[in-house]
Structures are given as structure tokens and as C-alpha cells.
Amino acid sequence: DTAVSQTPKYLVTQMGNDKSIKCEQNLGHDTMYWYKQDSKKFLKIMFSYNNKELIINETVPNRFSPKSPDKAHLNLHINSLELGDSAVYFCASSQGGTGREAFFGQGTRLTVV
Amino acid sequence: GESVGLHLPTLSVQEGDNSIINCAYSNSASDYFIWYKQESGKGPQFIIDIRSNMDKRQGQRVTVLLNKTVKHLSLQIAATQPGDSAVYFCAENPGDYKLSFGAGTTVTVRA
Numbered sequence: 001d002t003a004v005s006q007t008p009k010y011l012v013t014q015m016g017n018d019k020s021i022k023c024e025q026n027l028g029h030d031t032m033y034w035y036k037q038d039s040k041k042f043l044k045i046m047f048s049y050n051n052k053e054l055i056i057n058e059t060v061p062n063r064f065s066p067k068s069p070d071k072a073h074l075n076l077h078i079n080s081l082e083l084g085d086s087a088v089y090f091c092a093s094s095q096g097g098t099g100r101e102a103f104f105g106q107g108t109r110l111t112v113v
Numbered sequence: 114g115e116s117v118g119l120h121l122p123t124l125s126v127q128e129g130d131n132s133i134i135n136c137a138y139s140n141s142a143s144d145y146f147i148w149y150k151q152e153s154g155k156g157p158q159f160i161i162d163i164r165s166n167m168d169k170r171q172g173q174r175v176t177v178l179l180n181k182t183v184k185h186l187s188l189q190i191a192a193t194q195p196g197d198s199a200v201y202f203c204a205e206n207p208g209d210y211k212l213s214f215g216a217g218t219t220v221t222v223r224a
Contacts, residue, residue, distance in 0.1 A: 004156075031210060033210075033211070040216075041151075041216070041217045042216060042217075043202065043214040043217075045211040045212065048210035048211055050210060058211070090156050090157070097210040098209065099145070099147075099204075099206045099209075099210065100145045100147055100159075100162045101147075101159050102159065102212065103159070104149075104156030104157045104158070105156050106154075106155055107154075
């Protein structure tokens with residue numbers, strides 16, 4: 001059983017489109033995250049949710065809107081996609097807020113053309 | 114083999130040798146320091162962590178050392194194997210509910 005699963009794994013879309021990435025964790029964790037990894041492998045936190053509540057929004061443009069319908073799911077919707085949004089997006093989960101032993105999904109490689 | 118610094122260095126190591134990956138962190142208030150391994154096409158995977166009140170912690174074939182005086186963290190891998198080839202990230206938790214990652218070190222194991 002996959003602990004943290006994201007769909008889709010690859011996403012190619014045109015500028016200006018709207019797209020969503022889904023994430024589910026079956027670990028019973030109370031905290032979920034979205035991270036962005038750029039072409040140079042830098043990993044940066046975007047959002048953190050604890051028990052469905054937004055805790056961290058790390059100066060992400062409001063074109064990005066996360067939604068957590070329950071503790072096990074954290075989806076990411078992106079409006080009006082731009083070329084600079086091309087990256088790998090990782091969902092992760094952990095128990096508690098220290099972030100240690102966070103489990104990451106396999107990533108979604110988003111390419112905006 | 115050994116890597117240094119915050120850049121994205123590469124480390125090439127002979128199979129069976131020990132590897133040392135170094136990292137400098139920035140926030141003295143961080144409570145945990147963590148090492149992650151990322152294999153090609155996969156998400157980062159937790160390896161080991163150390164709390165700020167410790168200076169050494171050992172796992173299976175890995176040891177993490179923390180020097181708070183100079184804000185330095187290192188990961189030692191004993192008897193490096195081909196399966197250890199990956200990008201290694203150090204991370205710290207400068208506050209609750211987020212991790213701040215370093216730039217990563219690409220380790221290549223030579224047969």
C-alpha cells in the first residue's frame with residue numbers, strides 16, 4: 001500500500017489553463033504539506049495543513065489554492081498556469097508539526113508549455 | 114568521499130568506502146535536523162534525524178553529527194553501496210509545520 005499517493009504523476013498543460021493535483025495519505029497523519037522542487041532540485045515548502053486547517057502559506061501566489069476535505073487528503077488547484085509554475089510538486093504528511101519523519105509522495109511533474 | 118558546503122556538489126565514492134556529506138544550516142532555533150534521500154524519479158525519503166540537544170546519532174550504516182557551534186550537520190554512510198546513489202538533502206525545522214531544505218548533494222557510487 002502506498003503511504004502518500006499523488007495523481008497525476010505527469011501533467012503537461014498550456015499556459016493559462018487550470019489544473020489540479022490530488023494527494024491522499026493512508027498513514028493516519030494529522031499534518032499534510034505541499035512542496036515545490038525546481039529544476040535545480042531546491043525543495044521549498046508551499047503549504048502546511050494540520051487537521052484540515054491551513055497553518056502555513058509560504059508566500060505562494062493566490063493562483064494556488066490548496067483544499068483539504070479531510071485529514072487524509074490535500075489537493076492543490078492551480079489557476080491560470082504560467083511557465084514558471086513548471087516544477088515537481090510533492091505532497092507529504094507527518095504526525096505532528098515538527099515535520100520530522102515526513103513521508104513524501106512520488107511527485108507530480110508539471111510542465112507548462 | 115566528502116562533500117562541502119551549501120552548493121549542489123556532487124560526491125563520487127567507491128563502493129565499499131565511507132561517504133561523508135556535509136551541510137551548513139541557518140537557523141539556531143531549529144529543534145530538529147533531518148537527512149532525506151531522494152532517488153531518481155521518487156520523492157524524498159527520511160533517513161535519520163537528530164534533535165538539537167544531541168551531537169551524534171547512529172542508525173543502520175548511517176551516523177549524523179551535529180555541531181551547533183558552527184551550525185554544521187553531516188551524514189556519514191558506512192560501506193557505501195550502489196543503492197546509496199541518490200541526492201541527499203539536509204533539512205531543519207525553523208518553525209512548526211515546515212521543513213527548510215538545503216540544496217542537496219548528488220552521491221554517485223562507483224563499482
